[in-house]
Amino acid sequence: MSGSLERLIYMANQIARNLATDADPVAATAQHIRSFWDPRMRAMILAHLAEGGSGLDPTSRAALLRLREAA
Amino acid sequence: MGYEFQPDFGTPASRADVDVTLSIDGRSVTVPAGTTVMRAAAEAGLAIPKLCATDTLKPFGSCRLCLVEVEGARGTPASCTTPVAEAMVVRTDSDRLRRLRRGVMELYLTDHPADCSACAEGDCEVLAQADAAGLRTVRYGPGADHQCEAMDVSNPYFDFDPAKCIVCSRCVRACDEIQGTFALTIDGRGFGSKVAAGLPSDDFLSSECVSCGACVQACPTGALQERSVKELGMPDRAIVTTCGYCGVGCTFRAEMQGEQLVRMVPWKDGKANRGHSCVKGRFAWGYANHKERILNPMIRASIDEPWREVSWGEAFAHAASELKRIQATYGRLSIGGITSSRCTNEETFLVQKLVRAGFQNNNVDTCARVCHSPTGYGLKTTLGTSAGTQDFDSVEQCDVMMVIGANPTDGHPVFASRMKQRLRQGAKLIVIDPRRIDLVRAPHVEAAHHLPLRPGTNVAVLTAMAHVVITEGLADEAFVRARCDWDAYCDWAAFVADARHSPEALAPVTLVDPPALRAAARLYATGGNAAIYYGLGVTEHSQGSSAVIALANLAMATGNFGRPGVGVNPLRGQNNVQGSCDMGSFPHELSGYRHIADPALRALFEADWGVPLDPEPGLRIPNMLDAAVDGAFKALYVQGEDILQSDPNTKHVAAGLAAMECVIVHDLFLNETANYAHIFLPGSTFLEKDGTFVNAERRIQPVRKVMAPLNGFEDWQVTQGLANALGLGWTYTHPSEIMDEIARLTPTFAGVSFAKLDELGSIQWPCNDAAPEGTPVMHVDSFVRGKGRFVVTEYIPTDEKTGPRYPMLLTTGRILSQYNVGAQTRRTANTVWHPEDLLEIHPHDAEQHGLKEGDWAKLASRSGETTLRVTVTDRVAPGVVYTTFHHPATQANVVTTEYSDWATSCPEYKVTAVQVSPSNGPTEWQEDYEALTERSRRISAEAAE
Incomplete structure (x- = not known):
C-alpha cells in the first residue's frame, strides 16, 4: 500500500469482507465507516466514489453510496 | 513514617470457613481450621521465634526454633507444621523451650559471621533470634565453618554470601513454590549442604534463575541481599505504590532513604501480585536516575538544529503558539495528541481532554491502537464492555487454561507464576502459539496440548475448535439459552458446524494436527472451569478483532462466563493500557467506552468542561501519519509513547513525523520519536507522581509519589501547563481532583475516589452504587450488553503473503x-x-x-x-x-x-x-x-x- 487513498480503499474493502456474514453487510460496513473514520477520511473516499470508485468491492461501494445518501 | 518490615505470620493463611478456638499462653484464640499454631499465635500478637518459616511459603519445619508445648502432646512440636485443634492448649514460652531455642541458636551462631553487616543493619534475623532466645555466649570453640566461601556476585542486582547462609531452604522453596522456576537447590549433604543455582558449573547469572527476587525476599539472613542495600544501607521509610511496567500491576513497597530509592519490595497485600515480583519491577528502576534523563524543556525550529534548553514558561508559550498557528493555517483538524499507557489515568484523561476541549477535535489515540484495540472492539461487540472478565485470583479455580497468542512467562511473569502454581496443582493447559513458549514445558508443568499454528490463522483454529464443540454436542445449551441471544447462537452454530470448518478441512491452512485440535477443543469444553488467557498474538493480526470475537463465542458456547475460574482474559501489555483505554483515549469515544456521536453524552461533558465538543470521530495514529504525509496533519503532542520505534513500517512513521511542523514529545528521554520533534517536555517517572493505574484485571491501583520529580513537575502538571498556555484555565491542584472528575463523568468509575482507594487498597471497575467496592468477576448474572451476542467470524487469510521473494x-x-x-x-x-x-x-x-x-x-x-x-x-x-x-x-x-x-x-x-x-x-x-x-x-x- 502507498498513499492515503489507496489505504482507504483497502480498509473499506477489508471491512466489507469481514462483515460479509452480517445480516446486512452493506449497512454494517456503512455503519462501521461512519462510526470510526474521521470526516476527512470519509470525504476522501466519497470523493473517490464520485470519480468512479475504482478498486472498491461491490459491498464497500454500496456502503459508501449509502453513506453519501445519508450525508 | 518510620521503616518497618512487612508483617510475617510465619505460615500462609488458611481459607477454611470453619473456625477453631484454642488457648495460646492462656489467651483464647479463634482462627480458621487448618491454621498452624505459629500463625494463630502471630495473629494473636504472640511472635514465636522462627527462621525457616515465612508466610509466603508452605511450612517446612527445619530450623527447630519454633518449638512449642502442647498440653497432652508428647515432646515439643514445631509450631509451623502443627495445625490448630479445638480446645488445644499451647505454651510458646517455658524454661524448656528457652533452653531448646538457645541450643539451636548457639549452633547457628557457630557458623555465622561475628561481624554480620546485615545483622547490624537489621536485615538479618539470626542475631535478633539469638537475642530473643536470650543467648549471650557461644560455648563451642572455633571449628570448621563456611566463613571463607566465595560470594556469588554474578547477578547485577543481588549477591549470594554463603557465609551468612543458614541453609534454611527458604530461597529454594521460594523459587519452587512462588516463582516456579526451580533454579535453586540445596547441594550436598550435612555440613557440605549449600545453596546452589543451576548446575555445579553455574553461578546465579548463568543458571535458570530469572532474577524475580523471591529468594532475596525470602532469605531470613543477609545471605541473599540486594546490592543496593549493601551500597546505600537499609531504608528508613516505605511507601506502597504500583509498578510502572507491565499490565499485571504489581504492588510494591518503595523503600527509601529520604529521596533515595533503596529497593522495591513486592507488597504481600498486593491483590494483583500477592507478594511476588519480576526482574523488571523488583530491580530495573535505575532508569529513574539515569544520566540520559532530560530534565529541562527544549525547543528547536527544525529537526536539523541542536536542541536549546528553555524555561517551562517559554516551552509552554512556544508550544501553544505553534499549535494555534498551525490550526489557523491548516484548520482545526490539523493537530492531535497521543496519550500514554505508561502514565496515570489522571494524566491520560487530561491529554484526551486537552485534545477534545483545547484542540477542539477528537484526534486523540493511544498505544492500545497497536496492541489491544481489537480486545476493546471484540469484547464490546460480544459481551458489552471492553475489558477482561476476571480477576487474577480467578486462576486458582481454573481447571483448564487456554493460552493463545501470549507468552506469560516473559510478558506477564508474575501472573505466569500464579498460572504455574495452579498447573502444578493439576489444572490442564492448552497452548496455541506458533512458538514453543516456555509455558509449554516448564519444571513440573507440561501443556496437555500445544497447537503450533501457522501465524495468521487464529480465526481458522478457533473456528475449528468451535466446530468440534458444536458437532460433538459439547456446547452448554442451557447457558446459551439463559444468557445469550439464541437466534444469533443458532446462526453461529450452523456456521461453525459446516464441514469446511472441521479441523481436518482447515489443517492445510492452520498446519495444526487435527486430532490434537479436536482433543484440545474437547478438553476446553469438558474439562471443568475453562479460562482463556490471550495476548497480542491474538490481536495483532488483520483479523485481530475477529479472533477476540471468536474467543468470546467459544467461551459463551461452553458456558465459561460469570464465575471464578473461567472467562476471557486479555493480558494487557503496558502498566496502564487498560486505564488509558478506559479514560477515553480512542478517537471515537469518551471515557467509559461511549461513542462521541451520542449527543446526550456530549452534553454531559460539555456542561462539565464548558466547551462544545466535536461529534465526529477523530484520527487513529496510522491515519494521523497518513494525513501528515498528505500534508493535512501538521502537529502532534505525544505523551510517553515512542511511535517511531513501536509502530509498524518505521519508514512511513518517520515520513509522517518529518512532514509535521510541530512535534511535541513529552517523555523521560530523547526517544526515537524525539528525533523528529521540535519541542521536548521532560516527563516524570512513576516514582515521582500521584495517580492511579488500571491493570489487566480492571484493578484501579494507587500510584504514589515517593520522591520529588527531577524535572520539577508531574506529567499532569505539564499537560495542565500546556492547556493553560492555550487558554483553557485549568486549576487542578492534585490528581485526586482529576479522578473526581473522571468519576463524575464515567459510570464505571462512579464510585472511585482517592479516599476509597486508600481505604480499600484497590478497586476493580465497575465501581458504582450497584458495586460500591468494585467487581472482581464480570457478567455474573447477565452480560453487560444484556444477552451475549454470537458473531460469525469467517476466516479471511491475511493479504501479507509469502512467495518466492519473501518465503x-x-x-x-x-x-x-x-x-x-x-x-x-x-x-x-x-x-x-x-x-x-x-x-x-x-x-x-x-x-x-x-x-x-x-x-x-x-x-x-x-x-x-x-x-x-x-x-x-x-x-x-x-x-x-x-x-x-x-x-x-x-x-x-x-x-x-x-x-x-x-x-x-x-x-x-x-x-x-x-x-x-x-x-x-x-x-x-x-x-x-x-x-x-x-x-x-x-x-x-x-x-x-
Missing part, C-alpha cells in the same frame, strides 16, 4: 528482561540478559540459509530491511522466524508492514513475509538512522535564561 514468516514478541521499546529497561542492568534483539530461526532453515548461531542476518520484507544476529532454536517452526523490538539499533519495525486489523487498524505485527540471508553488517537504513539520531540529539551549550 518466510516473521512474528515478533517480547522478552522477560526488556519492556516494550526498551527506553526504560535498556537503561538498567537488565541489558546483561538481552543486550540486543536476536532473530530466532529453526535449525533446518538456518542450515538452508547458511547461518550459524551468532551470525549476522539480513531480514528483508516489502517494507524494509534490517540486520541482526541469529540464534538457532527449534522453538520456532520451520518457515517461521521470530524477533523482539526492544532495541532501536535493530529497528524490527522497519520490516513490519501496514497491514492491520480490519476493525481497529491494529497493526499485523505477527505476520510479515520476509527473506532471511547472511549479512556482514548494518543496512543502509540502520547506518543512516544512527547518523540521524546522533545529529538529532545534540543539545546546544546555550543555557536557558
